[in-house]
Amino acid sequence: MIDHELPRNWKDLQEKVAEIFRDIGYKTETDKKLKIARGTVNVDVYSEDVTQSPNIIYICECKHWNSNVPKSVIHSFRAIMEDSGAHYGIVISKKGFQKGAYEAAQNTNIRLADWFEFQEVFKSKWIPAMVERVYKKCEMLITYTEPIIGSSLAEKLDAIKKNRTKKIKKFKELRQKYERIGMTILLLQFGRGITKSNQQIKLPLTLDIPKEKQGGFESVQFSSLRSLLDCLSYWGEKGLKEFDEIFDESS
Numbered sequence: 001m002i003d004h005e006l007p008r009n010w011k012d013l014q015e016k017v018a019e020i021f022r023d024i025g026y027k028t029e030t031d032k033k034l035k036i037a038r039g040t041v042n043v044d045v046y047s048e049d050v051t052q053s054p055n056i057i058y059i060c061e062c063k064h065w066n067s068n069v070p071k072s073v074i075h076s077f078r079a080i081m082e083d084s085g086a087h088y089g090i091v092i093s094k095k096g097f098q099k100g101a102y103e104a105a106q107n108t109n110i111r112l113a114d115w116f117e118f119q120e121v122f123k124s125k126w127i128p129a130m131v132e133r134v135y136k137k138c139e140m141l142i143t144y145t146e147p148i149i150g151s152s153l154a155e156k157l158d159a160i161k162k163n164r165t166k167k168i169k170k171f172k173e174l175r176q177k178y179e180r181i182g183m184t185i186l187l188l189q190f191g192r193g194i195t196k197s198n199q200q201i202k203l204p205l206t207l208d209i210p211k212e213k214q215g216g217f218e219s220v221q222f223s224s225l226r227s228l229l230d231c232l233s234y235w236g237e238k239g240l241k242e243f244d245e246i247f248d249e250s251s
Contacts, residue, residue, distance in 0.1 A: 001203070002119045002126055004224040007094070010064035014044050017060055017092060017118065021047040024125045026058075034059075036083035043080065057086040063093045069112075071100030078108060092118050123225075127201065130229050135189040138182070138236030144243050145175050145182035156247055167246045174246070177210050178239035180217070185232050201225055209235060 002020060007013035014030055021028040032046035045060035061077055063069050069091060081089045089110040091097075097112050105112050113121065143153055160167050184207060205228060208217040222228040 001116055001224055002123060003226045007064060007115060010062060013062045013064045013092065013094070013115065016115070017062060018045050018047070020119065020122055020126060021045065021058070024122060024129050026050065027055075032059075034080070034084045036080060038083070041080055041084075043084075056088070057084075058088045058090065059084065059086045060090045060092060063091065063095075065093065065095055068096045068098045069093045069101050070098050071104040074101045074104035074110065074112075077110060078104070081108075081110065090118060090121070127225065130225070131188045134229050134233045134236065135185055137233060138185050138240065141178060141236050141239050141243070142182045142186050144171075144239075145179045146186070160247065160249070162249050171243070171246050174239065174242055178235065178243075180208050181210075181232060181235045181239060185236060188232075201228070203228075207231075 003016060007016050018028050018030050026047045026049050028045065028047040030045055032043050033040050034043060034046070043059045044062045045058075047058045047060070049056040049058075059081065061073070063073070074091065077089055077091060080086075087109065089108075091101075091105075091110065091112050093112070093114055096114065101112060111121065119126075143150065149157075157168065157171065188201070203225070204221050204223050206219055206221045207228070208219050209231060210216075211218050220231070222231065
């Protein structure tokens with residue numbers, strides 16, 4: 001799953017839903033005011049897939065209730081869908097839905113889902129978008145840590161003049177420190193960590209990551225895609241800063 005943590009409240013659910021749309025690259029707003037035939041109405045999440053022409057519009061209602069959503073909510077939502085021109089509607093419920101709600105959503109472009117079911121709908125788009133983002137941010141780390149030093153990196157190393165012995169030693173230490181991070185990002189980007197058929201990363205996944213202060217490594221188990229990619233992004237950026245210090249001839 002993308003995010004294994006349950007939303008804490010209605011606002012948190014709303015923001016988490018919007019965040020997934022934004023991660024994919026959709027233009028997204030929360031508490032969006034829409035003009036409809038009867039005046040105006042606010043929807044919890046409004047999102048447009050701007051890669052399509054015309055844009056595909058999603059509207060979402062977030063119900064962090066301790067009771068099942070009744071059919072009256074779906075009937076009202078259907079009216080908003082029809083008047084607003086949205087292509088798809090999603091009602092995300094903490095608890096679930098009454099039988100009548102499912103009946104009201106039949107033969108419509110409205111989907112009823114809990115938080116985890118909502119994630120499944122967009123996971124196949126979210127994974128490649130987020131993996132690509134981390135890869136682009138940390139691509140140079142892969143160059144620094146891949147097993148064979150390429151010609152461009154060799155030239156950068158040859159160009160080090162100031163404190164050369166100390167910096168080359170530090171470079172080797174950093175290669176060992178960040179090799180697992182760099183190679184994991186590379187594997188995810190080129191599909192060895194994602195199956196071609198359904199773009200699934202196998203979870204839970206255990207990865208050895210650097211310790212923050214003590215040195216060495218610690219094994220961390222990741223239960224969600226977001227926590228894994230956030231970790232890779234954090235350590236990738238941290239590693240790049242440390243490598244950049246080596247090639248800074250002013251230091």
